[in-house]
Amino acid sequence: MQFHDFSTYRAFSRLTGLAKNSHDLTAVNGLSPQRMSTFKSSMLGFDFLYGTQRVNADVLTALQELADEAGLVETFIAMKKGAVLNRIEGYESENRQVLHTASRDVFGERPCxxxxxxxxxxxxxxxxxxxxxxxxxxxxxxxxxxxxxxxxxxxxxxxxxxxxxxxxxxxxxxxxxxxxxxxxxxxxxxxxxxxxxxxxxxxxxxxxxxxxxxxxxxxxxxxxxxxxxxxxxxxxxxxxxxxxxxxxxxxxxxxxxxxxxxxxxxxxxxxxxxxxxxxxxxxxxxxxxxxxxGAQAMDQAAEEADIRANIPLLMALLGIWNHNFLGHATVAILPYSQALSRFPAHLQQCDMESNGKSVTRAGHLVQWQTGPIVWGEPGTNGQHAFYQLLHQGTEIVPAEFIGFRSSQYGADVEVEGTGSQQKLIANMLAQSLALALGRKDPNPARTFAGNRPSSILIADRLTPRTMGELLAMYEHRIAFQGFCWNINSFDQEGVQLGKVLAGRLLHRMRGDSETADVDPIEETLLREAGLL
Structure with a gap:
């Protein structure tokens, strides 16, 4: 399998040019009913609304070209079939297949x-x-x-x-x-x-x-x-x-x-x-x-080549647009579901351990940005915590909202004519619109610049099946981005150095290190920390 550097794709140059005059959500007709209806994808019961992203038809066409040039779907299918993708060419590596999809490919007669x-x-x-x-x-x-x-x-x-x-x-x-x-x-x-x-x-x-x-x-x-x-x-x-x-x-x-x-x-x-x-x-x-x-259904659906019909692929490419071409260093995962309170923490590891890499699959230093900083908390709690920065801070943070039309337990109460679940989802939709449209005010402290990208992923209810679909959707979004950036998303060498140093410090704390092996910086650090 032949891989190419991200910056060598023809679509990279085209997207770089398009980013110089990217879509302004606050412009006249920057966000319209037609746009909201057009910029929507549906898949396995999920609706993905991305009219509040800073893209237009030209950008989507270029992103499709990038996906095709980089062979993202072809590499994904090869991964499912057992290609050895956990490797760096010419260097010692784990050199393994990447077959998490096989753990749920157990229902058909012809598994990959x-x-x-x-x-x-x-x-x-x-x-x-x-x-x-x-x-x-x-x-x-x-x-x-x-x-x-x-x-x-x-x-x-x-x-x-x-x-x-x-x-x-x-x-x-x-x-x-x-x-x-x-x-x-x-x-x-x-x-x-x-x-x-x-x-x-x-x-x-x-x-x-x-x-x-x-x-x-x-x-x-x-x-x-x-x-x-x-x-x-x-x-x-x-x-x-x-x-x-x-x-x-x-x-x-x-x-x-x-x-x-x-x-x-x-x-x-x-x-x-x-x-x-x-x-x-x-x-x-x-x-x-x-x-x-649910996970296997998403594994199969993610083989679709058309980015407008493949939500994890589209999410991956929109993330690349925001990160590499619009220059946004971070992304917030914001589930409007208390049940998903630890899902952002899982995605933080899955994404940042996978794509927090600075070496290509050929062993060269990358010349482009790779994985973003991923973080998040559930709404509406987050609205009363860090949304101030999302709306008016100097750092623009693309947001990915996740919500469900119905609650899991079905227990609700109507206050002022609407139920709790309706209030929850109304808040989610409102936040996406507020980030996109902003607001002008004579008082500068009450002005919202707007033009801040977000997307909404919504389904009917969080069930075991939809949870499987959602989990696999994000797994594939992460893998697609890694393929595009030409990095190995499946090792984690970056966690090893700290383990080695911790082992050395523990030896010294036990008092069983030979004097010749003691690093003076480590020795001083332990002493100043009051541990010797």
């Missing part, structure tokens, strides 16, 4: 990557047996009681995605079941969770591909000590999600082990056993299947 899909099916079958055993009493605690709580212990992709999914779908939780999470190596994180639990009816799902992740290993030992102190056998309370044949694949120490594979990166692993175990415990097996079906 048959071997990986067969493994995913096998793990789903094991998960079903495990969940059925919890349900019918084959798996109980030492006193013959049912387990009512699961605590997932993992960090990074083993925490953020699964946590976001479990929170998003709490409305569908089975009676008497709850899921908690421990991620931080800060002992207060584990202590806060453990102190409220009945350990005798709690399962701990330890998630680590290598089985050697320092934070997770440390928290596991803390949990084992707590169980033993309570007179409980840890082997009857701990579940492992790990690499097959690794140090945690040990039936003498874990109730059961389910497997994760090297070709699924942590931040893309929420639809593998990394996310499915906790989700299945809380919601049941059928809800896991619905989530996977």
């Amino acid at each position: 990557a048959p071997e990986a899909s067969a493994r995913a099916k096998a793990e789903l079958a094991k998960l079903r047996v495990f969940l059925d055993s919890l349900e019918d009493g084959r798996i109980v605690n030492g006193q013959g009681e049912a387990f009512t709580t699961m605590v997932q212990v993992g960090i990074g992709g083993s925490d953020l995605g699964p946590r976001a999914l479990c929170l998003a779908l709490q409305a569908y939780r089975r009676p008497g079941r709850s899921v908690r999470f421990i991620a931080n190596v800060d002992p207060d994180d584990a202590a806060e969770v453990l102190r409220d639990l009945d350990l005798s009816t709690t399962l701990f799902n330890i998630v680590s591909k290598s089985g050697t992740t320092l934070e997770t290993r440390t928290n596991e030992q803390l949990i084992r000590a707590a169980l033993q102190q309570a007179g409980l056998d840890p082997a009857l309370h701990l579940v492992a999600v790990t690499g097959e044949g690794g140090p945690m694949d040990d039936p003498s120490r874990y109730l059961t082990s389910l497997y994760m594979y090297d070709y699924i990166g942590g931040r893309y692993s929420a639809t593998s056993m990394v996310g499915a175990v906790a989700l299945g415990f809380a919601l049941g097996y059928d809800a896991v299947i619905e989530l996977l079906q």
